[in-house]
Amino acid sequence: MKMRTAKFIAELINDGSVVIPGGFGCCGHPDVIIGAISDRFQRESQPTDLTLIFGSGGGDKKGQGLDKLADSRLIKRAIGGFWGFCPSLTKLGLEGKIEAHNWPMGVISHLFRDIATGLDGHLSHIGLNTFVDPRLDGGSLSKSQKSLVELTEVRGKERLFYPSLGVDFALLRGTLADHQGNVSMRGEAALHDAFWQAMAARNAGGKVVIQVERVIDKLVAEEVDIPGNLVDYIVISGEHHFPSYGSATVTEDEPRETLPLAKSLIIERACREFIPEGAFLNFGIGIPAIIGEKLSNLYKAVHTSIESGVINGSPKQGISFGEVNGYSSIIQQADLFSFYNGGGIDIAFLGFAEIDQYGNINASSFGEKVTGAGGFINIAASAKKLVFCGTMSTKGLILESDEKGINIKKEGEILKFVKKVQQITISTNHSEFIGKHISIITERAVFTISEGLIVLEELAKGVSAEDIIKLIPFPIKVSDKIKF
Template sequence: MKLITTDEAALLISDHATIVPGGFGSCGHPDLLTEAIERRYLNTGTPRNLRLMFASGAGDRADAGLNRLAHDGLVSFAIGGYWGLCPKLVDMAKKGSLEGHNWPQGVMSNLFREIASGSPGVLTRIGMDTFVDPRHEGGVISPCGESMVKVKHFEGKDYLFYPTIKVDCALLRGTECDKNGNITMTDEVAYHDALAQAQAVKICGGKVIVQVKKIVDQVLPQSVRIPGHLVDYVVVADSDECHPQTYGHALPSAEKPEDDLQKLIIASRALCEIPKGNAVINLGIGIPALIGALLKQQEETVTLTVESGVIGGSPLYNLSFGASSCPHAVMEQSSLFNFYDGGGIDVAFLGFAEIDRRGAINSSKFGKNLMGAGGFINIAQSAKKIVLCGTLTTKGLEIELQEGVGLNIIKEGKIRKFVDCVQQITVQAKSTCNNILIITERAVFRLKDDELILVEIAPNISIDSIKQLIAFPIQVSKSIRTMNLLNSISKEIIYG
């Protein structure tokens, strides 16, 4: 292990290198390293044509994280699971400045382990009948490039094969480094894929560079997450401000629930779907993440999980999604996804952008926004029950609660979310557990195969008004109920 500066680290990156960046979404990215690479490129024009491979792309929806590398000529290729926090990379992919691929986040996480083991790739049914399937879009998100995913037939069933690729450099982050190069992650929110990424790069003969908070004489062997024999170079952050746990760490909103009425109505109703007992729950990004903040106020025995590898506690959201307040345990992202893929989630709460008459669900691409699949495909194709959370319409929707009357729609959203045909198939209902509940701010539906059934409606909202906003025929339950809009906790947040 050798101590170097950030500028020296940037000089180690060669043209056409395949980079494996660490972190998860808004958590744990080695920003000092990506900033140095950007600085070198802007000053010298090198390195050029880098290739990126990531599970959940780090960013803040603006300039941080992988957005630093979004310059024409600097990056020419990227495979990633979640792209939503890296809009500058997304823009490059959409205009063809880089060849972009979007694979399920759990597959990406496991690919690092497969590279480290010398395996040719991941063979799985995750992603079948989605936009990742080569019989659909093949996971290609740029106008250039061909699908790398293949369909393989094995023992009477079709599977998708995701190939491994050679990786040249890992840019990782830890907390402490001892004199032997051993890295701890005690102050990081999660371990992400750091160990597997380091092993993969070393097996390929590449370089592992780690950003840490401090150098110490020794660390407890049990606290080491990346052993020293895997670490080539270490860069030390000058201050805690250069090494934040999350991009939202300084924002009080990271733990304080939003007072957005639409979101709180949906999250409050979703709370009713939390089972009693020792259930395992996944909370996705967006509205579902609010459920953790509301649940924090209640006595529950369920275990909340986030794809980053965090178990228990109260999951945070916005630019702190991936972290939890007072977690019970932390594990590698790939290990948690293995549990997810095997059916370990009892109830998954997920956001959605569109649903169509065929039962196809889109959460990855809507309008000009390309978020990527993230963990949605892994989770939706494996969970025992799915609760989709989102508004009935979007872009400009305004609502109010009138005491003694119910819900008033002040202004309808310009964009309808229940459409004739989704823009992209992130998952199909027939490929899931077929136990799907959809919660909006004014109605609750059940989705079974290609049939949408209205089961609850908010007070002061008519069935006909719901039907007019859905582009295809729906069924109305014979035992339709009145929807509970806010619980006591949500009322306190809204009204004080």
């Protein structure tokens, strides 16, 4: 292990290199190293034609993280699970200025592990019958680009093959290193995929570079998260690593933003879902993360998680998503996705952007806003029960409530129940969803989905079935035992 400056590392990176930028969205991004690469490119117009591979792209939606590299001369190709925190890089992909691919986050986590194992790629059922499937969009952000994903068959079953492109550099972040190159991540929000990313780069013949706050003489063995035999270079940032961009800018004493009534109604109803003792829960970003925080205070005999690898506790929101207060344990992200894929989640609370008449759900692309699938596809395909949470309309929805119930003062400009979704993040009318309990909780009604058929099950006070039906541009079934 050698200690070097970020500028030195940036100058090591050759044109056409395949780079893994570490972290999880707004958590744990190696900003000092990424900033040095950006600075070098501004000075020298080098390196060029890089390929990025990430599970959740680093950023704060305001220019930090991977958006520092958002130049089509610098980046040739990017493969990522979640793109929502790096909008400038996403825009390049949508415009076809870079080759951009959205694969399920769990697939990418497992791809790192498979590269470390020496495999040519990752084989999985995850992504079948979704926009990642080459029979649909093939996972490309721009329809003009060719899919990298291959449809194949193993023992009579359809599978998707996600190829390895090799790894030249893994650029990661830890908290402390010692003089033997061992790294501890004890001050980070989670372990993320750092161990497997380092091993993938090492075994693929690449270089492993880790940004840390400082170097000490020797770490206690039990605190080592990345062993020194995997590490080529240490970059000392010389500054405190906040676990997330959010925790770097928000103090614990800062008052929280008041939630709109629509979101509060959804959260209140979601918290009344039956949750058996000992259940294992997952919460997505947005409204589900707030539900997770509420439920963690209501139920002590359940287990919760977010896909960064954190078990139990209260998940934070916004650009702190990935951080959790009061967690009980942290495991490797890839290992948590193995648990997810095997059916370990009892109930998943997830958001949605659109739902259509075929039971397709879009949670990855909505107009010009493309976040990517993140862990949504892995979780939805594998969880035993799904609870989708979101408003019936968006962009300008205003609600009021009184003793008679809720009153829609202004309907949102965009309805979220549509004839055809813009992108199929999951399709509930396929075999893996048959027999699975699927609910949709909105601010004014609750639905279930069975084999693609949407059924109205509950109405909020002050709302009639006719009010709901007129907002949905396709036939739905109204339950004979509708609740109020």
